[in-house]
Every structure is written in structure tokens, then in C-alpha cells.
Amino acid sequence: xxxxxxxxxxxTAVLLSFGLYEALIAAPTERTMGDVQRIFYYHxxxxxxxxxxxxxxxxxxxxxxxxxxxxxxxxAMVTAEVxxxxxxxxxxxxxxxARPVWGIWWTWDLRLTLxxxxxxxxxxxxxxxxxxxxxxxxxxxxxxxxxxxxDVPLVYFSIWFFRTQHPxxxxxxxxxxxxxxxxxxxxNWAAFLCLAWLVCWTRYRLEVVQREVEEAQxxxxxxxxxxxx
Amino acid sequence: MPTPPIVVADGVIKQxxxxxxxxxxxxxxxSGRLYVxxxxxxxxKTTLLRTIAGLAQPTRGTISVLGSKEIKSxxxxxxxxxxxxxxxxxxSGMENLRYFAGLYGIEDDQSANQRCREVIASVKLDPExxxxxxxxxxxxxxxxxxARALLNDxxxxxxxxxxxxxxxxxxxxxxxxxxxxxxxxxxxxxxTHQPGILExxxxxxxxxxxxxxxxxxxKLREGTR
Amino acid sequence: MSFLAILRATLAKDLLLEWxxxxxxxAMLFFSLLVVVIFSFAFDPTAExxxxxxxxxxxxxxxxxxxxxxxxxxxxxxxxQVLDAYRVSPAPANPLFLAKAVGNFIFVSxxxxxxxxxxxMFYKLRPLGPAWELIPIAILGTWALVVNGTFFAALxxxxxxxxxxLPLLLFPIxxxxxxxxxxxxxxxxxxxxxxxxxxxxxxxxxxxxxLACLLLFETILEAE
Numbered sequence: 001x002x003x004x005x006x007x008x009x010x011x012t013a014v015l016l017s018f019g020l021y022e023a024l025i026a027a028p029t030e031r032t033m034g035d036v037q038r039i040f041y042y043h044x045x046x047x048x049x050x051x052x053x054x055x056x057x058x059x060x061x062x063x064x065x066x067x068x069x070x071x072x073x074x075x076a077m078v079t080a081e082v083x084x085x086x087x088x089x090x091x092x093x094x095x096x097x098a099r100p101v102w103g104i105w106w107t108w109d110l111r112l113t114l115x116x117x118x119x120x121x122x123x124x125x126x127x128x129x130x131x132x133x134x135x136x137x138x139x140x141x142x143x144x145x146x147x148x149x150x151d152v153p154l155v156y157f158s159i160w161f162f163r164t165q166h167p168x169x170x171x172x173x174x175x176x177x178x179x180x181x182x183x184x185x186x187x188n189w190a191a192f193l194c195l196a197w198l199v200c201w202t203r204y205r206l207e208v209v210q211r212e213v214e215e216a217q218x219x220x221x222x223x224x225x226x227x228x229x
Numbered sequence: 230m231p232t233p234p235i236v237v238a239d240g241v242i243k244q245x246x247x248x249x250x251x252x253x254x255x256x257x258x259x260s261g262r263l264y265v266x267x268x269x270x271x272x273x274k275t276t277l278l279r280t281i282a283g284l285a286q287p288t289r290g291t292i293s294v295l296g297s298k299e300i301k302s303x304x305x306x307x308x309x310x311x312x313x314x315x316x317x318x319x320x321s322g323m324e325n326l327r328y329f330a331g332l333y334g335i336e337d338d339q340s341a342n343q344r345c346r347e348v349i350a351s352v353k354l355d356p357e358x359x360x361x362x363x364x365x366x367x368x369x370x371x372x373x374x375x376a377r378a379l380l381n382d383x384x385x386x387x388x389x390x391x392x393x394x395x396x397x398x399x400x401x402x403x404x405x406x407x408x409x410x411x412x413x414x415x416x417x418x419x420x421t422h423q424p425g426i427l428e429x430x431x432x433x434x435x436x437x438x439x440x441x442x443x444x445x446x447x448k449l450r451e452g453t454r
Numbered sequence: 455m456s457f458l459a460i461l462r463a464t465l466a467k468d469l470l471l472e473w474x475x476x477x478x479x480x481a482m483l484f485f486s487l488l489v490v491v492i493f494s495f496a497f498d499p500t501a502e503x504x505x506x507x508x509x510x511x512x513x514x515x516x517x518x519x520x521x522x523x524x525x526x527x528x529x530x531x532x533x534x535q536v537l538d539a540y541r542v543s544p545a546p547a548n549p550l551f552l553a554k555a556v557g558n559f560i561f562v563s564x565x566x567x568x569x570x571x572x573x574x575m576f577y578k579l580r581p582l583g584p585a586w587e588l589i590p591i592a593i594l595g596t597w598a599l600v601v602n603g604t605f606f607a608a609l610x611x612x613x614x615x616x617x618x619x620l621p622l623l624l625f626p627i628x629x630x631x632x633x634x635x636x637x638x639x640x641x642x643x644x645x646x647x648x649x650x651x652x653x654x655x656x657x658x659x660x661x662x663x664x665l666a667c668l669l670l671f672e673t674i675l676e677a678e
Binding site: 279282283284285286301304305307309311313314315316317318319320324328329331332333334336377381 | 541
């Protein structure tokens with residue numbers, strides 16, 4: 001396991017650099033939007049990565065509730081944290097793209113709104129983890145994750161219907177995608193997935209060690225203490 | 230044939246983040262005896278009682294109560310009393326107990342009323358007293374709280390600081406009542422800072438320190454550990 | 455101990471206790487009134503736009519009033535640690551949850567019943583669509599807020615800053631329900647669209663989350 005880490009790091013670095021080159025230089029310039037459209041190669045893969053991480057969080061949470069396995073809980077926590085980061089990227093790149101192209105900072109389109117709601121749900125998840133005074137925080141967090149997951153389809157349908165009733169500009173691809181652009185998109189997505197994996201892995205290991213230290217500290221014998229009395 | 234122990238704790242560890250309230254408690258508590266649990270603040274006495282009551286789950290290790298590891302299944306046979314009264318301040322004693330009787334399945338009005346009256350009378354309080362529990366004196370409140378714990382005629386009684394802030398007469402009466410319970414075959418685990426009250430009736434004194442049981446004695450020794 | 459018997463007894467006990475300590479109710483009723491007045495100052499009722507946004511205004515006002523009510527759902531059980539007495543008994547957890555949720559539903563409905571006539575008066579509201587549809591919208595919408603609100607209030611027992619954790623957890627999850635309530639109400643008030651989709655959405659939301667709460671309440675109750 002530990003040997004894989006440096007390999008993954010190198011692969012990530014390579015993919016990210018290659019992806020950067022492809023996105024900023026090699027990819028064809030979009031006809032109507034110009035160069036600012038290139039942010040699409042970061043906006044969309046971030047969204048897909050975030051959604052995937054949240055899906056893993058859901059599976060890990062359910063697993064935790066059934067098996068009460070500490071590893072599942074750590075995985076849930078880690079994917080939530082990294083997922084929120086990628087969500088933030090989506091929410092920041094969205095307006096940066098929208099403003100020069102459509103003249104507005106925000107539009108309540110499906111992807112952006114869904115991302116916003118997921119971001120809110122998972123930030124509340126992280127806050128619950130931080131504010132909990134229970135010794136069974138993982139249980140509470142897992143339950144919240146399940147509620148969040150149940151909410152997602154409802155959020156999707158409510159926004160979708162609202163959009164069909166009240167159409168507004170869509171921050172997106174608008175139509176078919178040039179195969180060269182699709183190619184760059186996929187390279188960047190692969191790069192982001194590797195980056196997500198790398199960060200999650202690091203955070204996971206960090207958390208495992210932290211918990212071991214906490215446990216050792218709390219069970220420490222007080223023999224020295226008694227001797228000094 | 231000897232009856233099996235009522236409570237069996239095996240390597241129980243209970244952590245709250247960085248703090249371990251219980252650091253490995255292994256003990257048996259036999260049936261029909263009155264145990265007094267002693268120790269400084271922070272020794273883990275309350276945590277141990279709550280874990281046995283099923284209110285807290287051990288982080289590691291197991292506890293089995295009345296032969297079952299699933300404390301949920303034996304809740305009907307456990308009585309629990311804590312330092313807070315576990316009663317609704319704005320209701321009378323009888324109203325409180327009627328509600329809790331329902332939780333224990335005593336639904337039929339007549340038998341519920343009768344049982345509540347019996348148990349309130351057994352702690353030397355007036356069942357007809359309409360005064361809300363919030364206006365009781367501390368001694369009365371502790372006794373009503375004990376009545377609530379006795380409502381379901383439990384086999385195992387877990388009492389956490391039953392005598393705190395209680396006048397000495399009430400304390401003596403409660404002590405006598407607890408001895409009666411023990412004589413009727415119930416098992417009692419009493420956490421208290423005032424072991425003197427139970428000195429003559431206790432079967433065993435259990436000493437705790439820093440999350441472990443450090444000693445078990447038949448007599449209370451003054452000021453030593 | 456039958457499920458219904460415990461539910462009835464708990465609900466009766468809660469209503470009795472609420473009745474005996476009237477101060478909380480009075481404060482909340484007054485707060486609801488204040489919310490309506492503040493909204494009327496903030497969002498000009500005489501403007502033509504009012505009819506369009508009234509649906510949103512009403513439900514946001516209800517939401518704020520509901521949070522105040524929800525925050526003290528478990529306050530009485532935490533005083534004197536009475537909740538321990540329930541947990542230590544063989545009674546199942548769900549009747550407790552439903553009793554609290556139904557109690558909150560009744561309570562929030564009373565607040566809504568007070569605020570609605572004021573809104574109608576201040577905003578001169580006259581529904582142009584089928585007015586009777588407002589009833590299922592009110593019931594389903596209120597239940598959506600109350601069922602999750604009661605659940606998250608219980609979750610918040612195990613946290614610091616309880617009063618802020620409740621809305622923090624409740625609001626994001628309630629977004630689809632909020633969209634449903636607001637758009638359904640606006641549809642009826644403006645008469646421009648059908649509220650049917652939104653009512654169906656609210657119904658789906660209520661069913662999904664009532665089930666989720668019933669399945670998971672015991673888990674969080676025991677997560678000390």
C-alpha cells in the first residue's frame with residue numbers, strides 16, 4: 001500500500017500537468033465564448049469528482065452503521081472533506097465563467113444549484129462532526145449522510161421542474177461537444193480523480209494515526225502520577 | 230445451584246474522545262447483594278453505572294446484565310436512579326409515576342394507579358399530594374425518584390448518589406428500604422460519597438480509581454484505600 | 455406496552471406540560487406576530503409583486519417560527535435528565551419520536567393559524583387558483599419541517615451550540631421541501647400554474663423522510 005503512494009503522486013502530477021497543457025493550449029478555442037470557456041475543463045471534472053466522493057461517503061456511512069467499522073467512518077469523513085473542497089471549486093469557477101460570458105455571476109441552473117445544495121449539506125455534515133459532544137459522533141454523522149443522500153434525488157427533481165417552469169441561462173456546454181474537447185475533459189477528470197485519491201489517502205492515513213495517538217493517550221496508565229504523589 | 234452473577238463486566242473501556250472514563254473494568258456482581266461503589270470524582274463510577282444501565286455503550290469490552298449482552302432486552306428488569314431527579318418538575322408525583330408506569334407496560338388504569346400508590350407509599354411519601362415535584366424538598370424528590378426506579382419491581386437496581394443533599398432522616402429511611410430490597414433478593418449497585426449511611430447493610434464495598442476497580446472489601450475502612 | 459398507548463400517553467403528557475407552563479407558548483405566539491410585521495415592513499405589501507412573492511414570504515416566516523418551537527422540543531426531557539428515564543425503560547423509541555413530532559406539528563400549526571390571517575390582511579391576499587389545495591400544502595409542508603426538525607433537534611442534543619445546530623442541519627435538507635411549499639403556494643395565489651407537481655413532491659418528501667426518521671431515531675437516541 002505504501003509503495004503505491006509515490007507512484008500515485010507521480011501519476012497525478014503528470015496527469016495534472018498534461019491536463020493543464022491540453023486545457024489551456026492544445027484544446028481548440030470555443031467559437032462564441034473564447035478562451036474563458038477553458039475553465040469548463042476544471043468546472044465540470046470538479047463537479048463529477050465531488051459527486052463521486054459524496055457517493056463514496058454515502059456507501060461508507062451505510063457500511064459504518066451496519067458494521068460499526070472505524071475504517072468506514074474515517075473514509076466517510078475524508079471523502080466528505082475532500083468532496084466539499086471540490087464542490088467549492090465548482091461554485092467558484094461557475095461564476096468566474098458565467099460573468100464574462102453571460103454577464104451574470106450566478107444562475108440557478110441545475111448543476112450549479114445541485115452543487116450548492118450538496119455543498120450546504122456536506123458543510124453541515126462537517127459542522128456536526130466538529131460540534132458533536134457524543135462519544136458516538138460517527139453514528140450521528142453517518143445518519144446525517146444518509147439523510148443527505150435521500151435528499152439528493154428530491155433536490156434534483158425539484159430544481160429540474162422549477163427550471164422547466166422558469167427557464168434561465170445554463171452555465172454549460174450548450175449543445176454537442178467537439179470530440180477534441182471531450183478528450184481534454186476526460187484527461188482532466190482522470191487527473192482530478194487521481195488528485196482526489198491522493199489527498200484522501202493522505203488524510204486517511206493522518207486520521208488513522210491521530211486516532212491511535214488519542215487512544216494511547218487516554219489509556220495511559222497513571223503509575224507515574226501515583227508515584228509522584 | 231448457585232445463581233449466575235447478575236452483572237458481568239469484561240475488560241470494559243469507555244472513551245470520550247481523549248478521556249477514558251473506564252480503563253478496563255472486569256468484575257462480577259452477584260445476585261441478591263448490595264454493593265456500594267466508592268471513589269473520587271472522575272473515578273468512573275457514574276460511567277460504570279450508566280454503561281450497566283444500557284445508557285452508554287462500552288468503547289471496548291462487554292457487559293452482560295441478567296445473562297444478556299443486549300441490555301435492551303432486559304430493560305424491564307432494571308431500575309435506574311441518578312443524581313438529577315429524572316422526573317418532570319411540573320407534574321405531581323402520581324402523575325409522573327403514572328406516565329412511567331405506561332412505559333413499563335402497566336397500562337390498565339386500575340393496576341397502574343394501585344402500583345403507583347404502593348410504590349410512593351413505600352418511600353414514605355403521600356400519593357395524593359398534588360404538589361408538582363419541582364416544589365418538593367430535595368429529600369422528597371430523591372425519594373420520589375427512587376419510587377420511579379422501583380415502579381417495575383426491578384431485579385437490578387442502579388442508584389447513583391441517592392443520598393446527595395438529602396436530610397439524614399430521609400437518608401436513613403431510604404437505607405432501610407434498600408436493605409429490604411436486598412433481603413427480597415434484588416441486586417443493588419449504589420454509587421455514593423456517603424458510604425457511612427449504608428455501612429451496616431452493605432454486602433461489599435467496591436473501590437474505583439481512574440477508571441478501574443482497585444479493591445473490593447467487606448468492610449468500610451476509614452480514610453484508607 | 456403498545457406503541458399507540460405510549461404515543462398517546464407521551465403526547466398527552468407533553469400537551470399537559472405545555473399547558474401548565476404557558477410562558478413559552480406566549481413568547482412564541484408573540485414572536486410569530488413580530489415576524490409577520492417585520493416582513494411587512496421589509497417587503498412592501500402594496501407593491502404588485504407581493505402576490506408573486508407572498509408564497510415565499512409566508513413559508514419563510516413559518517420556517518423561522520417553527521425553528522423557535524423546534525428548538526425546545528427536547529428541552530423538558532433534558533432538564534433533570536428525564537430522557538434517561540425513558541431510555542432506561544423497555545419502551546421503544548419511535549412512539550417517543552412520533553409523539554414529539556405530532557406535538558410540534560400541532561404547535562407549529564397553531565402558530566401558522568395565527569400568522570396566516572395577518573399575512574392575508576397585510577398583503578391583501580386572495581388566491582386566484584383553487585384555494586382548497588392550500589390545505590394539503592399546509593399539512594404536507596408543515597409536516598416536512600416538523601418531522602425532520604424533531605429528528606435534528608434530537609441529533610442536536612449531542613452537540614455544542616444546540617440552538618444553532620438545529621437550523622444548520624435542517625435548512626439544507628429542507629430545500630426541496632421549501633421549494634415545494636413556496637411554489638405550490640405561489641401557484642395557488644397567482645393562479646398561473648398548477649400546484650400538482652409540488653404537492654406530489656411534498657408528499658414524496660414527507661414519506662421518504664418520515665420513514666428515514668422512524669428507521670434511524672433509535673440509533674441516534676442511543677448514541678450518547
